[in-house]
Amino acid sequence: MTQQTNKLRSVVKGVGAALPRRCVTNRELEKTVDTSDEWIVQRTGITQRYIADKDETTSSLGAAAARLAMARAGCGPEDIDLIICATSTPDLTFPSVATMIQAELGIHGGVAFDLQAVCAGFVFAVATADKFLTSGSHRRALVIGSETFSRIMDWNDRTTCVLFGDGAGALVLEAQSGRGSNADRGVLTTKLRSDGRHRSKLFVDGGPSTTQTAGFLRMEGKEVFRFAVGHVTDVMTDAFAEAGLTAEELDWFVPHQANQRIIDASAQKLGIAPQKVVKTVQWHGNTSAASIPLALNAAFEDGRIKPGDLVMIEAIGGGFTWGAALIRW
Numbered sequence: 001m002t003q004q005t006n007k008l009r010s011v012v013k014g015v016g017a018a019l020p021r022r023c024v025t026n027r028e029l030e031k032t033v034d035t036s037d038e039w040i041v042q043r044t045g046i047t048q049r050y051i052a053d054k055d056e057t058t059s060s061l062g063a064a065a066a067r068l069a070m071a072r073a074g075c076g077p078e079d080i081d082l083i084i085c086a087t088s089t090p091d092l093t094f095p096s097v098a099t100m101i102q103a104e105l106g107i108h109g110g111v112a113f114d115l116q117a118v119c120a121g122f123v124f125a126v127a128t129a130d131k132f133l134t135s136g137s138h139r140r141a142l143v144i145g146s147e148t149f150s151r152i153m154d155w156n157d158r159t160t161c162v163l164f165g166d167g168a169g170a171l172v173l174e175a176q177s178g179r180g181s182n183a184d185r186g187v188l189t190t191k192l193r194s195d196g197r198h199r200s201k202l203f204v205d206g207g208p209s210t211t212q213t214a215g216f217l218r219m220e221g222k223e224v225f226r227f228a229v230g231h232v233t234d235v236m237t238d239a240f241a242e243a244g245l246t247a248e249e250l251d252w253f254v255p256h257q258a259n260q261r262i263i264d265a266s267a268q269k270l271g272i273a274p275q276k277v278v279k280t281v282q283w284h285g286n287t288s289a290a291s292i293p294l295a296l297n298a299a300f301e302d303g304r305i306k307p308g309d310l311v312m313i314e315a316i317g318g319g320f321t322w323g324a325a326l327i328r329w
């Protein structure tokens with residue numbers, strides 16, 4: 001990476017998360033779905049997930065996560081001039097969840113919009129916010145991942161309904177001057193990719209323009225598993241190369257939390273030591289765009305992630321879409 005003086009960096013100022021009140025264990029699911037705790041744990045590592053009640057929505061969970069991130073960043077409503085909410089489960093087709101959160105938090109300036117890249121949404125949102133902040137056009141961003149995937153589950157389809165959960169997480173990113181080296185705090189590099197030929201492997205079978213319904217999630221689990229393990233490491237390898245860093249220098253690997261076996265296989269492929277891998281899939285299930293900020297928040301709260309640590313986030317989602325970002329916390 002070439003040295004540049006006074007390069008703007010998107011520095012993490014605060015992290016927050018929110019979960020619905022109701023926790024549903026695998027044992028509870030056994031009562032309504034033809035499944036077992038043993039099957040779910042063995043295939044995925046998931047032991048429980050949180051399911052939103054009627055009064056808990058993508059915008060209310062996202063606002064709660066954002067409020068905590070702002071408090072930890074020491075920010076008031078007047079300090080935020082960009083809000084990006086990654087979600088595939090908006091409260092309404094429009095307006096965006098981001099504008100609902102903007103109103104809820106009393107933020108009246110700047111710009112707010114949603115971004116949809118399914119499970120990779122949070123990585124795409126961090127990359128997008130980073131472009132705004134490092135261009136100098138905006139100063140402080142709320143980057144949110146918030147989902148209520150329970151609302152698009154076919155609860156008669158045991159191959160999908162046991163895998164997902166609801167929740168939200170958020171980061172406050174602030175534009176700060178760096179030296180342009182990989183020792184700077186902030187987002188060091190982001191790598192995004194997508195390939196629309198894989199639509200049929202993971203999709204929702206409804207929408208405003210086709211069925212006028214929200215639809216249900218459909219997935220060819222084995223195909224998604226194969227693609228995830230086979231392809232997602234390309235963006236990580238590219239991110240390390242561009243930043244002039246290696247997997248050995250990583251302090252924390254915080255991947256999308258879909259399945260313990262995908263996480264372990266990806267870490268192993270890159271030679272990342274198991275003790276550096278942050279895993280929350282066992283507690284939250286797959287919360288799509290919310291899974292990475294929920295995991296970042298957990299590792300921040302238990303004291304693992306500290307200022308100066310090198311963190312890689314990575315995810316793959318429907319489309320397919322996939323990406324990685326290297327962040328010096």
Ligand code: ACO
Nearest residue numbers: 034035036039043119158159162221222224225258259316
């Ligand atoms: N409980 C009990 N049995 C089940 C369940 C269940 N919930 N679901 C499926 N089974 C049965 C199947 O019917 C099948 O039975 P059969 O052999 O009698 O036909 C058997 O279990 C094996 O099913 P497979 O689909 O072959 O199971 P597999 O080992 O592939 O695991 C899983 C399925 C967990 C979905 C896996 O393929 C996977 O993790 N895929 C990745 C998908 C993923 O994580 N997607 C998340 C969204 S995308 C993303 O975020 C990356």
